[in-house]
Amino acid sequence: MQTDQYRGYTLWGHAILQEEDVLHQERFAGSGTIMRDSKVVVASGVLGVFDTDEDAESAGLSWCRAWVDSHG
Template sequence: MQSGFYKGYSIWGHAIPEGDRYAANGTITHESRVIEGSGVLGYFTAEEDAQVAGLAWARAWIDRHNGS
């Protein structure tokens, strides 16, 4: 899992092992509350690629929902 901060939110990129690949997922939290979760975004052969996809989804979600 990778995490970071973006425009006042905590963002998380997850890599869920599924056989020989990883399912990507993103989560957004604010003040210890879950704001949104992505569900499966796609499958990747590299764990880090899945985590990065989750973080990218979270940033895009925040931009869409905050008028940026």
């Protein structure tokens, strides 16, 4: 899980381990959560499936920043 502070919000990028695919590779679903004052403001659904946990977390943080920019 990655976290960031952005425009007064706390952003979380999540990586959720998926079942191994037919090639026995681990895959990660990415999502994001936005909090303010210790309360959840909004959370995304699954944003996509990624090859690495870092890519999944980064996608979640990117979604969070875009949401804040469009609602701030």
